[in-house]
Amino acid sequence: MESPYIAIVDDDRSVRVAMGRLCRAYGMSTRELASAHALVDSLAERRPDCVILDLQLPDCEGLDVDEWLRQRGIELPLIIITGRDDAKRSSEHVVLPKPVDDTTLIAAIRNLLDGG
Amino acid sequence: MSKNRVSRIAWLAALALGYYIAVRLGLSFRFQNSIIGVVWIANGVLLAALLLTPIARWPWVLAITAVTHVAAMLPDAPLWRALWQIGINTTLTTTMALVLRRFAGLPLTLSTRRQVLVHTTAAFVLAALVAWGTPVVVRSALGLESTYTPVVAWLRVALSNWAALLLITPVIVLWGQHGLAPLERMTSRAMLEGVAIVICLLSVGFVLFGTGSEIARFPALLMLIFPPLLWAAVRLGPLGASTALLGIAAVSAWGTAGQLGPFVGFSDATKVLSLQLFWITMSTPILLLAAVIRERELAESSLVTLRQHLMHATRVATAGELSGALAHELRQPLTAILSNAQAARTLLDRGSADAGELRSILDDIAQQDRYAADVITRLRSFVQEREPHFERIALDAVVRDALALTKALIDRSGVSVEADLPADVPQVWGDSVQLVQVVLNLMLNACESMNHTPVGERRLRVQIARNDTHFVELVIEDRGDGLPLGAQDRVFEPFFTTKETGLGLGLAIGRSIVTAHGGRLSGENNEGRGATFRVLLRATA
Numbered sequence: 212m213e214s215p216y217i218a219i220v221d222d223d224r225s226v227r228v229a230m231g232r233l234c235r236a237y238g239m240s241t242r243e244l245a246s247a248h249a250l251v252d253s254l255a256e257r258r259p260d261c262v263i264l265d266l267q268l269p270d271c272e273g274l275d276v277d278e279w280l281r282q283r284g285i286e287l288p289l290i291i292i293t294g295r296d297d298a299k300r301s302s303e304h305v306v307l308p309k310p311v312d313d314t315t316l317i318a319a320i321r322n323l324l325d326g327g
Numbered sequence: 328m329s330k331n332r333v334s335r336i337a338w339l340a341a342l343a344l345g346y347y348i349a350v351r352l353g354l355s356f357r358f359q360n361s362i363i364g365v366v367w368i369a370n371g372v373l374l375a376a377l378l379l380t381p382i383a384r385w386p387w388v389l390a391i392t393a394v395t396h397v398a399a400m401l402p403d404a405p406l407w408r409a410l411w412q413i414g415i416n417t418t419l420t421t422t423m424a425l426v427l428r429r430f431a432g433l434p435l436t437l438s439t440r441r442q443v444l445v446h447t448t449a450a451f452v453l454a455a456l457v458a459w460g461t462p463v464v465v466r467s468a469l470g471l472e473s474t475y476t477p478v479v480a481w482l483r484v485a486l487s488n489w490a491a492l493l494l495i496t497p498v499i500v501l502w503g504q505h506g507l508a509p510l511e512r513m514t515s516r517a518m519l520e521g522v523a524i525v526i527c528l529l530s531v532g533f534v535l536f537g538t539g540s541e542i543a544r545f546p547a548l549l550m551l552i553f554p555p556l557l558w559a560a561v562r563l564g565p566l567g568a569s570t571a572l573l574g575i576a577a578v579s580a581w582g583t584a585g586q587l588g589p590f591v592g593f594s595d596a597t598k599v600l601s602l603q604l605f606w607i608t609m610s611t612p613i614l615l616l617a618a619v620i621r622e623r624e625l626a627e628s629s630l631v632t633l634r635q636h637l638m639h640a641t642r643v644a645t646a647g648e649l650s651g652a653l654a655h656e657l658r659q660p661l662t663a664i665l666s667n668a669q670a671a672r673t674l675l676d677r678g679s680a681d682a683g684e685l686r687s688i689l690d691d692i693a694q695q696d697r698y699a700a701d702v703i704t705r706l707r708s709f710v711q712e713r714e715p716h717f718e719r720i721a722l723d724a725v726v727r728d729a730l731a732l733t734k735a736l737i738d739r740s741g742v743s744v745e746a747d748l749p750a751d752v753p754q755v756w757g758d759s760v761q762l763v764q765v766v767l768n769l770m771l772n773a774c775e776s777m778n779h780t781p782v783g784e785r786r787l788r789v790q791i792a793r794n795d796t797h798f799v800e801l802v803i804e805d806r807g808d809g810l811p812l813g814a815q816d817r818v819f820e821p822f823f824t825t826k827e828t829g830l831g832l833g834l835a836i837g838r839s840i841v842t843a844h845g846g847r848l849s850g851e852n853n854e855g856r857g858a859t860f861r862v863l864l865r866a867t868a
Contacts, residue, residue, distance in 0.1 A: 229666035294658035
């Protein structure tokens with residue numbers, strides 16, 4: 212089976228680089244992106260199997276990332292990571308608080324890929 | 328023998344010596360035809376000794392001075408008379424020391440009006456009462472001595488003791504409490520002023536009391552003594568004032584005894600009386616003035632302390648507002664560190680680690696650790712309670728610090744910052760933490776005021792520029808709600824706020840900080856949207 216392709220979107224370079232390393236260490240291939248716009252632009256090239264998305268991106272308002280994507284007709288398996296305390300929301304997506312432990316993150320990715 | 332005991336014995340020996348000199352000086356300082364001293368220095372010394380020692384040690388003080396008194400008096404007076412005097416002096420000084428203890432409070436610093444008034448009143452009342460019991464007064468009343476009438480004898484004894492208690496005791500007590508510490512603490516500027524005051528006092532003293540009798544033709548010239556005395560009282564406190572008074576008393580006594588100065592034309596009796604009245608009338612107002620000034624200085628300094636506490640408290644409150652954003656800011660490097668470490672560990676576990684990748688992972692971890700440490704250090708130095716520290720500072724560094732502290736919050740608010748911070752702007756004289764507090768507060772207000780502004784239009788412009796030759800201007804411009812119409816300057820009033828949370832102290836404290844820096848903080852609405860705040864600070868160059 213081909214290794215899963217994960218897009219990591221975080222405006223903080225150090226975070227997206229580190230998470231990319233982590234995913235690659237677990238045998239996944241990754242693409243690191245700085246903004247939601249960059250994610251949309253990258254979709255034409257290759258559609259990721261899963262997106263790890265920081266909640267607070269400069270170009271999306273507040274918590275409405277998935278709404279923002281949906282408006283553009285994009286439905287993707289999303290894992291939302293957040294450094295904010297007020298991110299308790301009833302999302303259909305997985306929301307993980309920063310810092311994220313590798314077992315939690317990898318399990319969440321596998322779960323999504325298995326169609327869970 | 329313990330060091331403590333040695334110093335106690337040395338203290339008592341010094342007391343005996345001082346008291347002996349005081350008695351002999353008092354005895355020698357009598358004008359012709361007088362058997363009563365002009366100023367009975369010994370009682371001033373004894374009262375000071377009692378005020379400087381705990382009651383438990385009073386018996387020692389009284390015993391030593393009694394023995395010394397007899398030894399010093401015997402050449403001039405019979406034993407019974409010396410013993411009688413000891414009884415009277417002990418009564419006067421112990422009563423007065425107890426009264427001061429009870430009503431003025433010890434240590435006697437003469438730095439409150441209460442202490443000066445209690446000291447002066449007690450001296451007048453007690454010395455007046457006790458004088459009735461002295462040998463010379465009682466024996467005059469009984470017709471056993473005929474130099475004076477009883478009332479004149481009483482007045483002379485009372486005056487002699489008043490002069491001692493008002494002039495001698497304060498000087499010994501105040502110097503005895505502080506030693507030379509006040510001189511060591513003086514800045515070189517204060518020292519220079521002290522020297523100038525001493526020179527003025529001595530010159531005026533010598534002009535008035537050391538230049539022949541012509542001065543007696545111009546009695547108003549005696550007023551010349553007041554400017555340097557007032558100067559001493561205002562600038563040198565109770566210690567300086569009481570020392571200056573004693574200095575003037577000494578110069579005037581020296582001149583009058585040498586047949587110089589304004590009192591020479593009078594009879595001996597009037598001369599002494601004039602001298603004593605001159606001293607006594609000078610001392611109370613001058614000591615009182617010094618106390619009033621000291622009270623005011625203390626009130627002012629406690630106000631300054633209070634203001635510092637308030638500034639600190641508002642900094643802590645601001646840090647509280649920032650805490651959510653700062654927690655996020657710290658979670659970023661922590662997230663990166665954790666993921667990097669776990670990635671490295673996984674690579675090692677799977678045997679797929681190469682040295683180059685591990686090295687760059689470790690480098691990143693170290694860098695992110697330093698970044699987190701910087702965030703904490705910056706916050707820590709912002710909230711730390713500290714003494715103000717004024718120095719030459721670069722305003723652009725202040726703005727950068729404030730921007731770093733608010734970075735997380737600004738990012739979260741979707742505000743874009745446009746900073747124009749040229750490095751060639753002159754430095755300003757100020758306290759960097761206080762100025763960061765001002766700038767930070769203005770930035771937070773600006774961000775908050777833009778909550779209703781569409782995200783793409785939330786812009787914060789921060790600019791510093793040389794205003795003219797003397798000032799540097801910091802401009803903070805937002806695209807927010809602006810200042811409340813009709814109340815644009817009220818935003819600087821304490822407790823005025825348009826926010827749902829917050830005390831309304833930020834701008835009031837900001838303005839008081841800038842004003843204390845010799846600058847100006849103002850705010851106005853923009854032509855279009857938002858408000859602009861300007862901080863003008865004096866350039867150092």
